[in-house]
Amino acid sequence: MKGERKMLHTVNKSPYERNTLESCLRLAKAGSAILLIEDGVYAAIAGSAAADQVAARTDDFTFHVLGPDIEARGLADKQLIDGVAVVDYTGFVELVAEYDAVQSWL
């Protein structure tokens, strides 16, 4: 028998410009994975205003952040929130393959 369905959610907007992350956190089911990409990666930086939103939900979700997008924005030296795993493009593809469906929060 098939186990419970699990989804991957991607967030690509800055939490300071849009409510995309907030909506994702409200509507993703516990047990989902959340991957921060493009401007979404700003939410993964420890000590930022958005960090609390992510840090408060690390029990509900497994958080990932796309390393190349961190590096592109000059954030490679910044500390990330505990519990957020950095993945590369291969890791991105593996996540997509691992989960049953993907919702792109735009």
Add this chain to the structure above:
Amino acid sequence: MNAEIATEFDTEGVQKNFMFVNRKAPYGSIYALEALEMVLISAAFEQNAVIAFIDDGVYQIVKGQDTKAAGMKNFSPTFGVIEMEKEDADEDPDIDMVWRIVVERDSMEQRGLTAEDFSIAVEVLDSAELADLMNAQDVVLSA
């Protein structure tokens, strides 16, 4: 192996559960209109569909839209077509698909709207119900 590239896909008997997540207001960007086209295409292939309106997406189905003075195409009547598709799917035994049109309660209430403000009949769902519904889909398409 036959190297010939397939130019037609055999979709006979293939049916999946789709959710279309609409999160943008109707006229500030092209997202809403493009999503509407995706929904109509899924009807042509008799796919199960949940059409969900979340965040500013709830503004797409507000009744009384009049774009004449703004000089834009008013595509809100097309939501009436979606409602008719849903009614056909519900009532016609020859149409083998299930459609639902849903709105997130929080998104609606935050914007001072009620279900009476919408041009089509919708199911109003709590966030947790919507999360369960989304999680159960085969394919989720967002706009």
